[in-house]
Structures are given as structure tokens and as C-alpha cells.
Amino acid sequence: MDNTKYLKTVVIDKLIENEATEIEDVTIDESRLNLYLNGEKTISMMTIPKDQDAHAIGFLMSENVISSIDDIEDIKISEEGLRVDVKAKINEESLQNLYKEKTLTSGCGGGVTGTEATELVIPFNQTAFKIKPQTISDEIRIFYRESELYNLTGCVHKAMIYLLDGTTVTAEDIGRHNAIDKAIGKCKLQKLDTIKSVLFVSGRLSSEMVTKAVMHRIPIIVSRTAPTYLGVQTAHKHGITLIGFARGKKMNLYTHQGRIDV
Amino acid sequence: MDNTKYLKTVVIDKLIENEATEIEDVTIDESRLNLYLNGEKTISMMTIPKDQDAHAIGFLMSENVISSIDDIEDIKISEEGLRVDVKAKINEESLQNLYKEKTLTSGCGGGVTGTEATELVIPFNQTAFKIKPQTISDEIRIFYRESELYNLTGCVHKAMIYLLDGTTVTAEDIGRHNAIDKAIGKCKLQKLDTIKSVLFVSGRLSSEMVTKAVMHRIPIIVSRTAPTYLGVQTAHKHGITLIGFARGKKMNLYTHQGRIDV
Numbered sequence: 001m002d003n004t005k006y007l008k009t010v011v012i013d014k015l016i017e018n019e020a021t022e023i024e025d026v027t028i029d030e031s032r033l034n035l036y037l038n039g040e041k042t043i044s045m046m047t048i049p050k051d052q053d054a055h056a057i058g059f060l061m062s063e064n065v066i067s068s069i070d071d072i073e074d075i076k077i078s079e080e081g082l083r084v085d086v087k088a089k090i091n092e093e094s095l096q097n098l099y100k101e102k103t104l105t106s107g108c109g110g111g112v113t114g115t116e117a118t119e120l121v122i123p124f125n126q127t128a129f130k131i132k133p134q135t136i137s138d139e140i141r142i143f144y145r146e147s148e149l150y151n152l153t154g155c156v157h158k159a160m161i162y163l164l165d166g167t168t169v170t171a172e173d174i175g176r177h178n179a180i181d182k183a184i185g186k187c188k189l190q191k192l193d194t195i196k197s198v199l200f201v202s203g204r205l206s207s208e209m210v211t212k213a214v215m216h217r218i219p220i221i222v223s224r225t226a227p228t229y230l231g232v233q234t235a236h237k238h239g240i241t242l243i244g245f246a247r248g249k250k251m252n253l254y255t256h257q258g259r260i261d262v
Numbered sequence: 263m264d265n266t267k268y269l270k271t272v273v274i275d276k277l278i279e280n281e282a283t284e285i286e287d288v289t290i291d292e293s294r295l296n297l298y299l300n301g302e303k304t305i306s307m308m309t310i311p312k313d314q315d316a317h318a319i320g321f322l323m324s325e326n327v328i329s330s331i332d333d334i335e336d337i338k339i340s341e342e343g344l345r346v347d348v349k350a351k352i353n354e355e356s357l358q359n360l361y362k363e364k365t366l367t368s369g370c371g372g373g374v375t376g377t378e379a380t381e382l383v384i385p386f387n388q389t390a391f392k393i394k395p396q397t398i399s400d401e402i403r404i405f406y407r408e409s410e411l412y413n414l415t416g417c418v419h420k421a422m423i424y425l426l427d428g429t430t431v432t433a434e435d436i437g438r439h440n441a442i443d444k445a446i447g448k449c450k451l452q453k454l455d456t457i458k459s460v461l462f463v464s465g466r467l468s469s470e471m472v473t474k475a476v477m478h479r480i481p482i483i484v485s486r487t488a489p490t491y492l493g494v495q496t497a498h499k500h501g502i503t504l505i506g507f508a509r510g511k512k513m514n515l516y517t518h519q520g521r522i523d524v
Contacts, residue, residue: 226417
């Protein structure tokens with residue numbers, strides 16, 4: 001895939017000690033994406049204008065505004081890529097929650113959410129899915145090795161969904177929530193089953209990250225970094241296996257360790 | 263200052279190879295803080311319940327809902343610390359923008375914003391303020407060395423405002439926007455002049471981070487990590503000196519290098 005179009009080159013001064021040298025630096029594009037739902041402007045997000053349809057679908061389904069991929073009639077991305085139009089059967093109440101609740105999230109690139117794990121309409125579905133620690137170690141290594149935009153700009157987050165058959169679906173964005181919504185949206189668009197899958201995220205596991213896993217019934221969530229206490233509580237309550245500090249052969253198992261096949 | 267009350271201990275399994283050992287791990291508290299403005303619930307934010315008054319003031323002034331600290335009649339933090347009540351003279355239009363615009367930001371812990379640097383009511387005020395690279399190198403070292411909650415949990419962001427007299431004002435939060443709003447709020451509450459100051463942030467410099475500097479007329483913003491292209495454009499347009507990848511004796515000067523005293 002060609003990622004160069006999401007990159008912008010800037011000429012800068014690189015300062016070492018008191019020596020300034022003019023060099024070219026690559027930065028990531030950041031744009032305002034406007035989401036229209038049944039003709040009405042619903043929200044706009046600061047994002048990398050890539051996988052806009054998956055982003056819109058993942059976000060709307062994370063917020064339970066859309067319950068099923070089958071409720072979507074049409075998705076259009078405007079030519080310049082900064083507007084997505086979704087025609088779908090929506091849950092008016094969830095949409096109103098999104099507006100009313102106005103919770104500022106702590107996660108990179110999510111922002112506002114109307115969803116709380118404590119008031120989920122979709123209860124988390126326990127599964128017999130198990131995974132070997134070795135698989136997690138292998139996948140997290142690949143996860144970081146193949147984060148092209150991150151490696152080029154040092155300015156993106158990544159999410160990856162590891163499916164039962166060993167295939168993966170990945171997405172990158174300047175925002176941590178966005179990356180997860182994009183990866184989930186890609187699975188939904190391809191009608192992939194995520195009930196037996198693992199969500200790998202590059203960011204910290206605050207409660208909203210875990211809530212997305214709950215919303216989409218992803219039983220295991222893995223990060224190289226730390227969870228918050230509310231993140232751990234949310235995972236515990238909803239039966240999610242939360243793994244933090246997954247680095248090399250090491251990882252911390254916070255909740256529902258039973259899914260880790262040692 | 264006692265930070266232990268923002269920490270929660272959880273018992274976890276530390277997995278190395280296939281060996282699981284039960285250990286205690288420290289996680290950061292994450293709570294929903296409800297902000298009431300003149301008796302009405304305005305917004306809620308996922309945050310570390312610390313410096314709630316500074317957080318509220320910094321946020322409201324970042325969004326231009328409150329123009330001056332003198333417009334604030336009263337601030338109350340509820341006993342359990344999860345509600346802040348602000349009585350103040352507000353800009354109704356900015357408050358409506360905050361609700362209407364509903365832009366999901368890309369920054370850790372900001373979330374929603376109604377402010378765009380392109381439509382600022384406060385134009386950025388150029389100053390003759392200059393700073394030596396050595397000072398930036400020294401301060402960024404101290405900035406990370408003294409990030410207690412980060413060192414304990416690996417799960418917080420930090421912001422620091424370096425003032426003309428060499429003193430600093432710092433704040434930490436799970437959210438990158440929150441940390442900046444808290445640090446700025448602390449300055450406002452102490453009526454400290456930030457027109458000749460430097461804002462150090464632990465996170466990436468996306469456009470909203472730079473916009474906060476513009477809103478509060480902070481001429482220099484420094485991060486150890488990368489800016490986005492829109493962050494660079496915003497800094498360029500509004501006369502802000504943007505410094506990224508500030509590590510040891512090295513740093514990248516993206517815009518308005520004139521303020522760096524080499």
C-alpha cells in the first residue's frame with residue numbers, strides 16, 4: 001500500500017549543540033474528516049484521511065449508533081477524502097447519547113464518547129478462545145516492525161485485530177481510538193467474525209479502549225504499554241483478558257488469564 | 263506532593279516465557295470528572311482527579327468559554343473530587359461552538375474541541391522572548407526525571423510551563439490535552455504571565471496542542487516527540503516556535519527559529 005500520500009515534507013533546522021543544519025523532515029498529514037449520517041453532519045474528527053469508510057463504520061458501531069453492518073445502505077467518501085456520507089438504520093438513542101454525554105476521553109484520537117461499559121446494550125460474550133503466549137510475542141513483534149507510518153513519522157498509533165485463522169487486520173491513525181475504530185470497521189466491512197480474536201493496540205489501555213473491545217466482543221486486548229485502573233476494572237467486569245506491557249517474551253496478565261494457554 | 267492516592271494496586275500474573283508469577287502492579291486512577299458551569303453540566307472528562315480546579319479553568323480558557331481569570335466568581339470541587347462547579351462570566355458563543363463543532367481531536371485526553379486556530383478570537387502576540395538551546399535541553403531532562411506518576415505507572419502525560427524567571431509549573435494527567443489545560447489553569451489561578459514562556463509537553467504535537475499555545479499566547483512549544491503537518495502549519499501561521507524531537511543536545515526546529523538563541 002502506498003502511504004507516501006499521507007506524508008508531508010517540511011524543511012527544518014536540526015540543532016545539535018549550537019550547530020543548526022537545514023534538513024528535510026517527514027510529518028504525518030492530519031485532516032478534519034466530517035462524518036455525515038443520513039445527510040446530517042454528525043461529527044468531525046482529526047485523523048489521517050485513510051480508510052475513511054472503515055473509520056466511520058467502526059466509530060458508529062463502537063458507539064452503538066449502528067448495530068449491524070447489515071443496517072448500512074450506503075457509504076460514500078468525497079473526492080478530496082474529507083467527508084464520509086453514511087446512509088444507515090441508526091439507534092437514535094445512542095446518537096443522542098453521543099451528543100448529550102460529551103465525555104472527553106483520555107485516549108489518543110478518540111475524543112468524545114457516549115458509550116460507557118457500565119451501560120452497554122451488548123453484553124460481552126464469553127468464548128472458549130485461547131491463545132499461546134508465544135503467539136502474542138510473535139504478533140506484537142510483527143505489529144511494531146510493520147508500522148510503516150509510525151516508523152516514518154513517529155506520530156501515529158496502530159491497531160491490529162488477530163483473527164482465529166492467524167490472519168490480521170491493521171489500521172494506523174494519529175489517534176488511538178481512530179486506529180481501533182478503523183481496524184474494527186475493516187473487519188465489519190469484510191464481515192469478519194471478531195468473537196474469537198485479539199485486539200493489539202499501540203497505546204495505553206484506558207477504559208475507552210477496553211470498552212471498544214467489549215462493544216465488539218473481542219475477548220483479548222494486548223498492549224505494549226500500561227492500562228489504567230478503570231481499564232482493568234472494565235476488562236474484569238466484562239470478561240475481557242487484558243494484557244499490558246507485552247514486550248518480547250514478557251507480558252502482564254491483568255484479568256481473565258484463563259484465555260492464555262500456558 | 264503525595265501522589266499515592268492516584269495509584270491503585272492490582273494483583274497480576276507476570277508471564278515470562280511460560281512462567282507466570284503473581285505480583286502487585288501499580289495502575290493510575292482514571293475517573294470521570296463532571297464540569298458544571300453556572301449550575302449546568304457542561305461536559306465530563308476522563309481524567310486523574312487531581313488539580314480539578316486548574317483543569318476546569320484551563321479547559322474553559324483554552325476553549326475561550328472564559329476570557330479572563332477575573333471573569334471567574336467561584337470554583338468549587340466536590341468532596342469526592344469528581345465534580346467541579348465554576349461560576350463565571352462566559353462567552354455563550356464559544357460554549358455553543360464547543361457543543362456544535364464536536365470535533366474529535368487526535369490528542370491523548372483532549373477529546374472534543376470547538377476551537378480552531380484558524381478562527382481564533384485572540385490573535386497570537388509576537389514577543390521578543392528568546393531561549394538558549396541549553397536551557398531547553400536542561401529543562402526537558404528535568405521534565406522527564408521528575409514525572410513521578412509516569413515513572414510509577416507508565417500511563418500519564420505531562421505538561422510544564424517554563425516561565426521567564428526560570429520557575430516552572432507542571433501538571434500530569436492520563437490525557438495530553440488535560441495535562442496542558444491543568445498546567446495553564448495553574449498559571450491562570452496564580453495570575454502568572456505566560457506571554458514569555460515555553461510549553462513542554464510529553465506527547466506528540468498535533469494541531470490542537472499548538473492551538474492551545476496560540477490561545478494562551480505561549481510563544482514556544484517543545485516536545486520530545488513528533489509534530490503533525492497541521493501542527494507545523496498552525497505554529498507557522500500563528501508565529502509559534504515549534505520544537506520537536508528535543509532529546510539531549512538535539513532538537514528539531516520546525517518554525518520561527520528566531521526565538522532560539524544560538
